[in-house]
Amino acid sequence: SYELTQPPSVSVSPGQTASITCSGDVLSRKFGYWYQQKSGQAPVLVIYEDTKRPSDISERFSGSKSGAVATLTISGAQMEDEADYYCYSTDSRGNVFGTGTKVTVL
Amino acid sequence: EVHLLESGGALVQPGGSLRLSCAASGFSFSSYAMSWVRQVPGKGLEWVAGINGGGGTTNYGDSVKGRFSISRDNSQDTVYLHMDHVRVEDTAIYYCARLSYYDFWSAYPGHWGQGHLVTVSS
Numbered sequence: 001s002y003e004l005t006q007p008p009s010v011s012v013s014p015g016q017t018a019s020i021t022c023s024g025d026v027l028s029r030k031f032g033y034w035y036q037q038k039s040g041q042a043p044v045l046v047i048y049e050d051t052k053r054p055s056d057i058s059e060r061f062s063g064s065k066s067g068a069v070a071t072l073t074i075s076g077a078q079m080e081d082e083a084d085y086y087c088y089s090t091d092s093r094g095n096v097f098g099t100g101t102k103v104t105v106l
Numbered sequence: 107e108v109h110l111l112e113s114g115g116a117l118v119q120p121g122g123s124l125r126l127s128c129a130a131s132g133f134s135f136s137s138y139a140m141s142w143v144r145q146v147p148g149k150g151l152e153w154v155a156g157i158n159g160g161g162g163t164t165n166y167g168d169s170v171k172g173r174f175s176i177s178r179d180n181s182q183d184t185v186y187l188h189m190d191h192v193r194v195e196d197t198a199i200y201y202c203a204r205l206s207y208y209d210f211w212s213a214y215p216g217h218w219g220q221g222h223l224v225t226v227s228s
Binding site for chain 2: 001030031033035037042043044045048086088090091092094095096097098099100
């Protein structure tokens with residue numbers, strides 16, 4: 001197996017920009033994905049294939065990748081964006097989620 | 107609309123067995139790989155198992171290999187997780203998820219059920 005490492009927490013003021021990183025060698029060869037999980041709810045896909053956003057996800061969410069580091073950016077953060085965020089990737093070694101980042105909007 | 111509904115036992119003793127079910131609707135079930143992902147309350151997401159659309163290929167997370175088994179019945183649009191020799195550390199919310207493609211390699215969970223809490227305790 002392999003690992004995807006995220007910072008445990010990120011804080012952002014309402015209206016400001018938050019960035020969450022995800023590091024792992026698999027990302028240099030494979031796509032990264034991002035999930036949002038609000039308290040007591042199932043995860044929701046917010047970014048797929050590094051940079052693509054599902055049609056029902058706010059334009060505030062964007063993804064990028066450079067080498068082995070994927071980044072989720074929340075532009076103009078809202079209170080409703082407060083949640084846990086997980087990256088994900090997969091290759092022949094398996095399917096792995098990142099360690100998770102708690103985003104606090106305050 | 108894709109809908110996934112998990113069910114099964116909720117409480118099992120250490121060393122015991124349990125089977126979870128996930129009934130799917132709203133899509134062509136056999137065209138998609140399926141997976142189980144779990145989450146210890148307050149902790150992160152963990153891949154448990156995946157199965158391709160035809161049911162012939164599976165993969166497992168390291169912590170459950172040799173103890174858990176995933177299977178599917180495409181005539182019933184249902185995927186199962188058979189849990190044997192369960193441990194206290196298997197206590198978690200178990201999510202059923204539909205993957206993006208027929209095979210789980212290079213696929214991602216696109217749709218999730220609401221989850222089912224399994225408690226392993228004596």
